[in-house]
Amino acid sequence: MRFQLLTLLVPMAIAWPMQMVHCVLDRGARETVKWFGFALLYAVIRELLIENTAPVYVMPVGMALPQFIPVAIGWTFAIYVGEMVGGAFTKGRTRDKLPFILPESMKASISAAVVTCLAFSMEAVAVGAGWWSWVPAVSENRWMLHLGFTEMPLFVLLGWAGNGFVYPFVFDFLNDPKRTEQYGSFRFLVLGLPVFLFTMIVWGNWLFTTSLKGPAL
Amino acid sequence: MDPSLKKELIKDAFGLGAVFIYFCAIFLAAFRWSEKPGPIGAAASIPLMLFIAAYVYKRYFTGAKGQGNA
Numbered sequence: 001m002r003f004q005l006l007t008l009l010v011p012m013a014i015a016w017p018m019q020m021v022h023c024v025l026d027r028g029a030r031e032t033v034k035w036f037g038f039a040l041l042y043a044v045i046r047e048l049l050i051e052n053t054a055p056v057y058v059m060p061v062g063m064a065l066p067q068f069i070p071v072a073i074g075w076t077f078a079i080y081v082g083e084m085v086g087g088a089f090t091k092g093r094t095r096d097k098l099p100f101i102l103p104e105s106m107k108a109s110i111s112a113a114v115v116t117c118l119a120f121s122m123e124a125v126a127v128g129a130g131w132w133s134w135v136p137a138v139s140e141n142r143w144m145l146h147l148g149f150t151e152m153p154l155f156v157l158l159g160w161a162g163n164g165f166v167y168p169f170v171f172d173f174l175n176d177p178k179r180t181e182q183y184g185s186f187r188f189l190v191l192g193l194p195v196f197l198f199t200m201i202v203w204g205n206w207l208f209t210t211s212l213k214g215p216a217l
Numbered sequence: 218m219d220p221s222l223k224k225e226l227i228k229d230a231f232g233l234g235a236v237f238i239y240f241c242a243i244f245l246a247a248f249r250w251s252e253k254p255g256p257i258g259a260a261a262s263i264p265l266m267l268f269i270a271a272y273v274y275k276r277y278f279t280g281a282k283g284q285g286n287a
Contacts, residue, residue, distance in 0.1 A: 007250050011242035022232035025224075084232050085272045117264035121243055124261035128251035173243070207226040 002060050004130030009070060016073055019080045035171065039079060043072035043168055056156075059132045075163060078118050078188045082111030108169035115164025116157055123156065229276065236269055 023032040047068040050056065059067050085109040127133055221284060247258035 004250070007242065007246065013239050018231045018235040018238070022228055022235065025228040025231065077235070081236060081239075085268050088272050088275045114265065114268045117268055118239075121262040121265050125243055125246040125251055125258040128258065129246035129254055130250070130252075131246075216267040 003131075004060055007129060009065075012070065012073055012077065016077055018082075019077060022084070023080070034175070035080075036076060038171065039076045039167060040072055043075035043079075044068055044077045046075070046163070047071045048146065057132045057134050058212075060130060078115050078122075078160065079111070079164060079167050081118055082114040083107075083168050085114045086110035086168060105169060107172065108165045111168045112161045116161040119157055119160035164216035225276070229273075233273070234270070240266075 020032060020036060021034060051068060059070070069199070086109075089110050090107040125131075243262055244259050248254050251258060260265070
């Protein structure tokens, strides 16, 4: 396996299980399985949709794993960092205290901001380190390159922000114990997946095909 | 040491430890593994670092420790 891939996959293989341990200590094993299980499912579906509809990036040839596996784990890692920080800032905030804003949306907004910052830091070095590269069609907007970074397209940051918002929001909204009686035990799978699929198809294709890619600099 | 504080510290050792490993990878990528090594790639980590610092402040310096995130 190429050195560039090891520099990405080895830290990921250490850090991701550490997040799971954190989640177990924080929420218990059952919630951890639920959170990471659905996050991984969400990320795999999202990645396969991208790969098969609008492939915008490629990882180095020579990887033993299918591309969607490390990408999906990376998504899950990023979203959990957002979840962790957002959760710390919204702990104890209930609807009574926030009558006009759903606590889930406040937490998800913070999560989206954190995931966007994480994306910004990662994309700034990813291409230079050989972790992945953007296909020419989407790297026409090289605004980050002009700032001294790499050629990440503008819409990618919005995509990361969308993931940072959508998953924590939908998970918390549907995983709320108060709604258990309403939706039943499979509520998350039954209601969550269509929301994810709809969001990813509409959001992803809209961003990819419109001028939100930004002007070519 | 307060048992609840100890529990929170152990928990965050994993949560923040994972983020620390991430930063290590980013900094190594910026300074060692990149085709054009330089500090500007690492500087892009500053916004995330601010969020992590805010997380630590919120958890340990505002009296919210021991409550968890769930």
